[in-house]
Amino acid sequence: MDIHEYQAKELLSGFGVPIPRGGLAYSPEQATYRAHEIGGSKWVVKAQIHSGARGKAGGIKVCSTETEIWDAADELLGKRLVTHQTGERGKLVSRLYIEEATDIAQEIYLGFVMDRKSERIMVVASAAGGMEIEEISEAQPDTIIRVEVDPAVGMQAFQAREIAFGLGLGSSMIRQAVETVMGCYRAFRDLDATMVEINPLVVTGDNAIVALDAKMSFDENALFRRPQIAELRDKSQEDQRETYASDRGLSYVGLDGNIGCIINGAGLAMATMDMIKLSGGEPANFLDIGGGASPERVAKSFRAVLADKNVEAILVNIFAGINRCDWVAEGVVKAIEEVGVEVPLIVRLAGTNVEEGRRILDESGHNVITADTLAEAADKAVAAWQSVTKTAA
Template sequence: MDIHEYQAKELLANFGVATPRGAVAYSPDQAVYCATELGGWHWAVKAQVHSGGRGKAGGVKLCKTYNEVRAAANEMLGKHLVTNQTGPEGKVVQRIYVEVAEPFEREIYLGFVLDRKVERVRIIASRFGGMEIEEIAKEHPEEILQVVVEPAVGLQAFEAREIAFGLGLNLKQVSRAVATMLGCYRAFRDLDATMVEINPLVVTKDDRVLALDAKMSFDDNALFRRSSVADMRDHSQEDPREVQAAEHNLNYVGLDGDIGCIVNGAGLAMATMDMIKYAGGSPANFLDVGGGASPERVAAAFRLVLSDRNVKAILVNVFAGINRCDWVAEGVVQACRSLDVNVPLVVRLAGTNYEAGRDIIEKSGLPIISADTLANAAQAAVTAASGAGKQARAS
């Protein structure tokens, strides 16, 4: 789960990370009011969307007057901001953040990520701030500093000092940078985060170290014990299909292909997508209905997959263990009869009550394509999708 910049700064400030003063606004008038309350002579008006690259896309405006603040807010609010991370559809701006724009001398990159390969928190820092980490790694790989934190003891002050000195900071700046790094690590650990990124972390003329921007992502599986973080979720910034899937406890990730997948088990879902690619097709989604695939849940999965207009065929692949093939078959038949399933449907069932499930499918009288193996099912789905695509182009 991602949160907005202003929310990340609020959380990090609770752990001792210094940030510029700012306030969130939902209208141009409120933005001007925020600027008057914050004081100062320069303000940054920032679009609040779950994406990086906002500055290049016009999502960050520096303003010197209240009229400029109002104009910037009016330009951003309600618009779709398209960045290099949002895709061509962009993301709608429903709120902005008005922040005191303080002059600074240096920009630094600082990130904390969960390195699943080594099962540790990895700290990444560079003196080249204000750039995407991918650009830094490509153009200045020698300038990337990394530390892997030992979880038994956590981030130690001497490790943070080594990073700070490696970034070329002076003694005053080092002590403040160390406080920032230790605060970020505590926030990462205590809030079940998977990523904390401050880009840029700036150094002012009076040697202060401020988080000028901040991003945080969290482990969805831990949100049940982080209610304060869960309350920050903004569904308008997420794929509506994934929001709908979460309501039915379905594991769903939208992709760019045209073959919808309904599978029980994450590993089998990955294998199904691989077989579709091997057969020359492209999966439209990852969808794991889980071990308790009741007819109601299967029907919900169908509605979710059919909501993607790019889907030209659907492949249902179930290997039943805890689950039962006859349950899944009932769900498939129920979905076909209650929903407008206007694309070819391929079903492959194996495991518990396999024969009963096949009988339900065959006796339904519905135009469902049955397959005995995953390879056959994938090939049938690719062929069906290709035929559906040709018919759509002909019409």
Template sequence: MEIHEYQAKAILADYGVAIPEGGLAYSPEQATYRASEIGGEQWVVKAQVHAGSRGQAGGIRICSHEGEIWEAADELLGKRLVTHQTDARGKGVYRLYVEAAVASEHEVYLGFVLDRAAERVMVVASAAGGTDIEEIAANDPDSIVRVNVEPAVGIQSFEAREIAFAVGLDASLVPQAVHLMTACYRAFLDLDATMLEINPLAVTADGRLLALDAKMTFDDNALFRHQDVSELRDKSQEDPRERTANDRGLSYVGLEGDIGCIINGAGLAMATMDMIKQAGGEPANFLDIGGGASPERVLKAFRLVLSDEKVKAVLVNIFAGINRCDWVAEGVVQALQRLEVPVPVVVRLSGTNVEEGRRILAEADVAVITADSLAEAGARAVESIAGRAA
């Protein structure tokens, strides 16, 4: 789960990370009022969306007077911001964060990520602050500092000092840097985060370290332990299909292809998508219906997959262990009888009660294309689209 910049900053501030003074606004009038509360001579108006590179897309405006703030807010609110991290539709801007502009003398990148291979939290830092880490890795990979933290002891002061010096911070700033990194590590662990990024971390003229931007993501499977974090979820920033699936207990990721997939098990789903690609097609989604797929659950999955207008065929691939092929077959029949399914449906069943599942499909008055193997299922799904086009 992702959260907005202002939410991440509020969390980090609670842990002792210094941030510029700011406030949330939902209208141009609120934006100008926030600026008057903050005071000063310059302010930054930031679109709050779940995407990076907002500045390059026009989502961050520096303003010097009330009129500029009003105009920036009026233009941004309701706009769909398109960056290289969004699809062509972009993300809707429904709230703004107004904060005091900060003159920085130097900016660095600081991030904490979960290194699954090493089973450690990794600190990632670079002297090239204000730039996406992907760009830094491509343009100046040697500038990236990586440190795996030993989980038994957490981040140590000597490690934080080494990172601070490696990214070019002055010795006078090292105590602040140690405090900041320790605070970020604590927040990361305490809240079951999967990523924490401060970019840029600014060095101000008066010798302070300020988090000018912040981003955090969290482990969905651990949100039950953090109700306060769970409540920060902004469904307006999520893919409608993924939001619908999440609310119904399904694992769904939308893709750009035209073959809808209904599969049980993440590994089988990945293998199925590979087989579709091998056959010359493109998957429209990743959808794992889980191990206890009832007919009702299969019906929900069909509704979700068919909500994607790009889908030209549906591939149901089930390897039943805990699951049962007859349950899935009943769900497929219900979906074809109750829904308007204007595309070919390919079904491959294997495992528990497979013969009963195949019998249900054969005897039902519904149009399905059956397959015995994964390779055959992928090929038939691709062929069904080609056949309709012809």
């Protein structure tokens, strides 16, 4: 789960990470009022969306007067900001963060992520801040500092000092840098985060260290014990298909194709999507209904897939072990009768109670295309989708 910049800053501030003064605004009037509260002579108006590269997309504006703040807020609010991370759909800007302008002397990159290879928290830092880490890695790889954190002892102050010295910070700023790095680590650890990124972490003209931007992502599986984090979720920034499915306990990832997939098991789902592409089609989603799927759960899966208006055919591929093919077949019939499936439906069943499952489908009286193998199911799904496309044309 991702959160907004202002939310990440508020959390990090609670762990001792210094941030600029700022305030949230939902209208041009509020934006100018926030600037008046903050004081000063220059402010930054920031669009709050779950994406990086906002500045390149025009989502961050520096203002010197209240009129400029009003105009910037009026332009951004309600706009769909498109960055290379959002895709063509973009993200809707429904709130702004008004922040005091900072006198920047140096920009630094600081990030904390879970490294799957070492199975440890990895701290990544670079003196070439202000750029995305991928750009830094390509343009200035020698500037990147990597430090692994031993989970048995946690991050130690000497590791933070090594990072500070490696960044070339002056002796007067080492203590500030250590406190900032350690604060980020504690936030990562104590809040079940999967990523903490400050880019840029800046050194100001008066040698203070400030987090000018911040991103945090969290492990959704741990939200049950972090209610204060779960409350920060902004569903308007998420793929609505994925939000609908996740709220109903389904593992779903939206894609850009036209063939909906309902499958049990992540590995089988990946294989099915590959087979659809090999047959000349494009999957519309990844959906794993999991083990022990009841007819009701199967029906919910159909609702999730059909919520995507681009779906023009559905492939159900079940290899039953924990699941039972008769349960799945009952769920398919239930979905057809209650949800209404107006697109071609291809079903491949194998495993526990497969004969009973096929009997239920055959005797249902509904138009269900059956297949015995994955390859046959994928070919039939693509053929059915192509026939729909030709008919529509």
